[in-house]
Amino acid sequence: MNKFCMNAIAAAVAAVVASPVLSAEDTAFWYNEGQRTLADLKKEFPNMRKAKNVILFVGDGMGVSTVTAARILEAQLKGGDGERNALAFEKLPYLALSKTYSANQQTSDSAPTMAAMIAGVKTNDGVFGLGPEVPRRSTDATMLEQYKIKSLVQIAEEAGLSTGVVSTARITHATPAATYAHSTERNWERDTQVPAGAPNKDIASQLIDNFGPGKIGDGIEVVLGGGRREFIPSTMNDPEDAGSKGRRGDGRNLAAEFEAKFNGEFIYDRAGFDNFNVNSGKRLLGLFEQSHMEYEHDRPTDTGGEPSIAEMTEKAIEVLERNKKGFVLVVEAGRVDHAHHVGNAYRALTDAIALSDAVKKAMEMTDPRDTLIVVTADHSHTFTIAGYPKRGNPILGKVVTPGNEAPNYSLAADGNPYTTVSYANGLGYRENSPVEDAYADGLGAQVGRVADLRDVDTTNPNFHQEALVPLGSETHAGEDVAIYAGGPRAHLFRGTREQNYIFHVMKDALGL
Numbered sequence: 001m002n003k004f005c006m007n008a009i010a011a012a013v014a015a016v017v018a019s020p021v022l023s024a025e026d027t028a029f030w031y032n033e034g035q036r037t038l039a040d041l042k043k044e045f046p047n048m049r050k051a052k053n054v055i056l057f058v059g060d061g062m063g064v065s066t067v068t069a070a071r072i073l074e075a076q077l078k079g080g081d082g083e084r085n086a087l088a089f090e091k092l093p094y095l096a097l098s099k100t101y102s103a104n105q106q107t108s109d110s111a112p113t114m115a116a117m118i119a120g121v122k123t124n125d126g127v128f129g130l131g132p133e134v135p136r137r138s139t140d141a142t143m144l145e146q147y148k149i150k151s152l153v154q155i156a157e158e159a160g161l162s163t164g165v166v167s168t169a170r171i172t173h174a175t176p177a178a179t180y181a182h183s184t185e186r187n188w189e190r191d192t193q194v195p196a197g198a199p200n201k202d203i204a205s206q207l208i209d210n211f212g213p214g215k216i217g218d219g220i221e222v223v224l225g226g227g228r229r230e231f232i233p234s235t236m237n238d239p240e241d242a243g244s245k246g247r248r249g250d251g252r253n254l255a256a257e258f259e260a261k262f263n264g265e266f267i268y269d270r271a272g273f274d275n276f277n278v279n280s281g282k283r284l285l286g287l288f289e290q291s292h293m294e295y296e297h298d299r300p301t302d303t304g305g306e307p308s309i310a311e312m313t314e315k316a317i318e319v320l321e322r323n324k325k326g327f328v329l330v331v332e333a334g335r336v337d338h339a340h341h342v343g344n345a346y347r348a349l350t351d352a353i354a355l356s357d358a359v360k361k362a363m364e365m366t367d368p369r370d371t372l373i374v375v376t377a378d379h380s381h382t383f384t385i386a387g388y389p390k391r392g393n394p395i396l397g398k399v400v401t402p403g404n405e406a407p408n409y410s411l412a413a414d415g416n417p418y419t420t421v422s423y424a425n426g427l428g429y430r431e432n433s434p435v436e437d438a439y440a441d442g443l444g445a446q447v448g449r450v451a452d453l454r455d456v457d458t459t460n461p462n463f464h465q466e467a468l469v470p471l472g473s474e475t476h477a478g479e480d481v482a483i484y485a486g487g488p489r490a491h492l493f494r495g496t497r498e499q500n501y502i503f504h505v506m507k508d509a510l511g512l
Contacts, residue, residue: 044093046491052326052370054152055317055362056117056502057089059355060175061337061348063481065378069421070244070352072395083391087353088360089375092486093319094371096493098502102381102397103132107478110337111186113378113499114178118151118330120503121142128174129182130237138184141199152503153179153328154210155512157217159494164316165220168293168309168351169334170227172203175378179330180220181206190230192249204230204248208257219262219283221327222319224312225334228268228288231255239268240304241290258285270305278318286312295335295347295435296354297461309333310358317365326510340381341473343426343464344435346396348383350461363486372487374502380477382424389420396421396459407454416452419465426467426474431456433464444483 059066071090071479072082102108102116104124115121115128126136131147138144153163167176172189181203188194191202201209204227211219228238231254232246250255255266264283267273276284288306293299299306307315313331320327333355339348359375366373385398387410398417409417429451449466457463467474483502485493489509493502 047369047488049369049488050511051372051488053064053321053328053366054372054506054510055331055366055374056152056506057355057359057362057373058114058117058175058330058332059336059352059375059377060169060334061340061379061381061476062333062352062355062377063383063477063479064386066189066336066348066352066377066381066385066506067342067482068354069383069395070349072365073349074353076394081392084394087356088363089356089373089484092373092375092422092484092490094485094493096483096485096492097480097496098483098499099496100377101478107476108379109186109476110174110378111178112272114175116500117148117376117378117502118178118289119149120152120500120507121149122498122500126186127184128178128186130184134184137202139195139198139489144182144184144199148182150216150508151179152512153220153330153509154216155452156328156510157211157220159510159512160217160323160325161510162221162320162325162327163217164222164320164327164329165225166222166309166312166330167225167332167334169225169332169338170230170292171207171223171225171287172227172230173292173334175328175332176188176225177203180210182210189227190248191252192247202230204254205252210262219258219264221323222284222287222290222306222316222329223258224284225332226287226291226293228287229290230256231287234465238290242304244290245416255285255287258283268304270307273307273311273315276315278315278488279322281322284315284319286390292335292338295339296351297347304485308357309354310361314361314365315359317362321365322339327409328506328510331355331362333358337381339424339435341426341475343423343428343430343474344462345383345421345465346459346461346463347396347435348381361509366487368487370488370504372490373485374490374493374506375484376502377481380479382474382477383421384424387418387420390474393420395460396463398453398458409454412449414448414449416449417454418449419453419458422465423474424469424477425469425471427464427472428467428470430464432460432462435462435464 075082075085102112103122111128112123115123123132133147174186188205229247233248236246238244258264262283267286336351389399390402492505
């Protein structure tokens with residue numbers, strides 16, 4: 001049994017032993033716990049070995065407040081002690097902070113932040129695979145070639161390692177796309193979105209065209225996520241969704257090209273996922289939705305039976321570990337970000353918990369002596385935890401102070417109760433509405449202190465938290481995010497670092 005697994009089991013046992021009955025947490029309890037933790041950490045020493053494998057997990061929009069709330073919610077959903085819980089990646093031994101600003105913005109989007117992490121250079125918002133000299137939406141062919149930068153995935157491909165990209169978003173979305181493509185506009189996901197006459201290639205086509213003979217490596221071994229519509233032509237029926245077609249205008253079927261060019265297999269549903277033979281030697285392209293994959297909360301009702309992010313991580317490792325030289329795997333929980341944008345904390349937090357499950361699976365399947373695991377976020381959100389709720393109060397509930405029980409809620413200046421979690425900006429309060437409708441002109445949203453929440457179930461998955469500043473979509477936030485790491489050279493993650501430093505540690509660990 002490897003060390004990651006042993007640590008996880010020990011933590012699980014500790015969580016069971018730690019009773020929500022707070023009377024047991026007396027002075028001696030806290031003092032002795034501190035002493036035990038100190039003694040355990042004194043026994044640890046850095047792993048200076050070269051890494052065979054690197055796995056980068058990105059919780060898109062998973063700021064520190066999201067991690068804290070997800071930690072609490074995970075245990076509370078099981079009837080446990082939320083405050084003393086720990087997500088799987090919080091058990092990794094090393095921690096640092098990442099400064100997420102881009103080359104041209106204090107608060108950035110996912111394109112330059114992922115570019116920093118996977119290619120080692122800070123660039124401009126909306127841009128990846130290109131240096132900060134290139135402005136967004138540039139169509140200057142000379143600049144596109146002169147300032148092109150390679151990602152860790154591309155460098156690993158050149159070195160003969162296997163590579164994989166997993167995301168719950170479209171594979172052509174900013175974070176996964178930055179692993180294989182070069183673009184001055186993150187929204188040019190398919191050919192019909194690229195300006196006529198521009199030398200830029202659309203993002204989807206670059207998954208095929210950037211690899212192979214005369215290019216980089218021999219092709220990414222595993223690609224799993226959403227975004228089918230960007231890969232199949234507008235004349236072709238979608239294989240899963242009746243009445244829907246692809247959206248490419250150039251007639252290319254990139255899924256078929258992946259199969260032909262890379263000895264690959266294209267799948268789109270649970271049956272294909274379960275039936276894929278990881279020992280076949282074939283590369284795997286799985287696109288499980290036309291657009292983004294379902295939120296974890298909604299995944300069980302998906303028509304095609306989508307795999308979870310943990311299952312996709314497991315499948316990817318099973319394919320990649322066949323290469324004795326090693327592998328690089330990037331896994332993104334993309335929909336944490338999307339749920340925050342629509343002010344729906346429940347789905348954001350349950351998708352963060354799903355990412356924790358994926359990290360746990362990776363820790364169980366790999367050896368910390370040769371595998372560097374890094375878990376971080378590209379940026380944060382305006383999501384906040386506030387008020388003075390008592391210990392054990394539902395993290396998605398209304399604030400109840402120590403010594404009180406619901407309905408004796410803590411009241412705001414307007415005489416109404418308020419929730420522990422909320423947003424600094426966004427669509428605002430809606431009691432019970434499908435999350436995917438939230439972008440529809442702010443329909444039903446009430447910003448500010450409008451509603452009396454006494455009889456509202458704020459823990460309902462479809463509840464949308466209150467927001468202070470009215471916007472059509474909640475925004476990213478600019479504060480630092482955390483980096484959690486374990487394995488070879490993981491001790492190099494310490495202090496407050498520029499976000500592009502993450503790439504340099506991973507590359508150094510692999511000896512590339």
